[in-house]
Amino acid sequence: MIPIYRPFIDEQERCAILEAFDSGWISSKGEFIKKFENSFSKFISKSYGVSVSNGTVALHLALAALGIGKGDEVIVPNLTFAATANAAIYQGASPVFVDVEKENWGLDPELLEKAITSKTKAIIAVHLYGNPCKISEIKEVAEKNDVHLIEDCAEAIGAKYGKHKVGSFGDISCFSFYGNKIITTGEGGMCLTDDKYLEEQMRILRDHGMSQTKRYWHDTIGFNYRMTNIQASIGLAQLNKVEHILERKRNIATAYQDYLVNYIEKQVDPPNSESVFWLYSILAASENERAYVVSKLDEAAIESRPFFFSLSSMPPYKQFRTVLGKNKITFDLSNRGLNLPSFPSISIDQIGAVSDVVNNSIKYFRNL
Ligand SMILES: *Cc1c(COP(=O)(O)O)cnc(C)c1O
Numbered sequence: 001m002i003p004i005y006r007p008f009i010d011e012q013e014r015c016a017i018l019e020a021f022d023s024g025w026i027s028s029k030g031e032f033i034k035k036f037e038n039s040f041s042k043f044i045s046k047s048y049g050v051s052v053s054n055g056t057v058a059l060h061l062a063l064a065a066l067g068i069g070k071g072d073e074v075i076v077p078n079l080t081f082a083a084t085a086n087a088a089i090y091q092g093a094s095p096v097f098v099d100v101e102k103e104n105w106g107l108d109p110e111l112l113e114k115a116i117t118s119k120t121k122a123i124i125a126v127h128l129y130g131n132p133c134k135i136s137e138i139k140e141v142a143e144k145n146d147v148h149l150i151e152d153c154a155e156a157i158g159a160k161y162g163k164h165k166v167g168s169f170g171d172i173s174c175f176s177f178y179g180n181k182i183i184t185t186g187e188g189g190m191c192l193t194d195d196k197y198l199e200e201q202m203r204i205l206r207d208h209g210m211s212q213t214k215r216y217w218h219d220t221i222g223f224n225y226r227m228t229n230i231q232a233s234i235g236l237a238q239l240n241k242v243e244h245i246l247e248r249k250r251n252i253a254t255a256y257q258d259y260l261v262n263y264i265e266k267q268v269d270p271p272n273s274e275s276v277f278w279l280y281s282i283l284a285a286s287e288n289e290r291a292y293v294v295s296k297l298d299e300a301a302i303e304s305r306p307f308f309f310s311l312s313s314m315p316p317y318k319q320f321r322t323v324l325g326k327n328k329i330t331f332d333l334s335n336r337g338l339n340l341p342s343f344p345s346i347s348i349d350q351i352g353a354v355s356d357v358v359n360n361s362i363k364y365f366r367n368l
Helices: 011-024 031-044 056-067 082-090 109-115 137-142 198-205 229-240 244-261 287-299 329-336 348-365
Strands: 047-054 073-077 092-099 122-126 149-154 172-176 187-193 281-283 338-340
Touching: 011 092, 011 109, 011 229, 011 244, 031 047, 031 187, 031 229, 047 056, 047 198, 047 229, 056 149, 056 187, 056 198, 073 082, 073 281, 082 092, 082 122, 092 109, 109 137, 122 137, 122 187, 137 149, 187 198, 187 338, 244 348, 287 338, 329 338
Parallel strands: 073 092, 073 122, 122 149, 149 172
Antiparallel strands: 047 187, 172 187, 281 338
């Protein structure tokens, strides 16, 4: 069985967990939390890091700190994980689904501009499957229209747009450290910002809305979204090896690009970007071809995963506004995209075995 993903953890994480455990600080106080926040914000090049219990609440906390609420619209890509849109709905705001671009699978800046109304208060740009979206252009649109920009970097830790890491562009950028993300803390997440006020708001809201100076005094209704010291200890150990993980991810992508035949559409670095190839992906020629490839991978005990469904097509989201481009790229990618096994410790032989099944099944399906 070749899985899609498995965490890249060893004795170093094990020792870190034991150190946190032995210190007695197993909840959300302890030295590892601050260290992890500082090291991770430095890695991305943002001033402040606020760790949280997962990536979904990172997005919710960001919107809450920005004061997004009832009556507001939040633009999200139509092709993303549901959590991106759910965070807006938790705040009583309405997500607006905007079509994505073919080259990078992220928000189309031109459509984005057309989708903005007087109700639009925030944009959540997502870097999907490791690919940076056109975040500089999106930032320009956000600034021009006086709309907050949040980056959802859950799938793209370490990716670069131009010279800069994704997560360094937004007013707030959100990360996930779930077990299958580039680095993991088991469950976990982080919000980064350069804005001292937003950092403070996030710290207060993360901790029940409690005053930072007067204990048990609440000026606002907050949440318990804190990360534990044990999670942070794992995160620090992971951060020590993040460059190694990213190098492995790049080598995995290169190996797939070499092994897979040329008439398959393969994931490559978008223009001006360095992808981290979170889940190495291909595009089949049609939905039926993809289903055939998946059936052959299943037979060979190789796990694969179709791209996300468009959010606008699912029952809880149909009530919200959708802005499609003339080529409706989201629907096309959603029908044809397939994620392949991409865990950092996958061997070259395993990549070869996966590629053989993909190559042969497509060849057969197309009568080549
Ligand atoms: C994983 C993920 C999240 C949510 O992170 P969790 O830690 O699982 O809550 C949000 N957005 C995207 C794009 C993700 O891939």
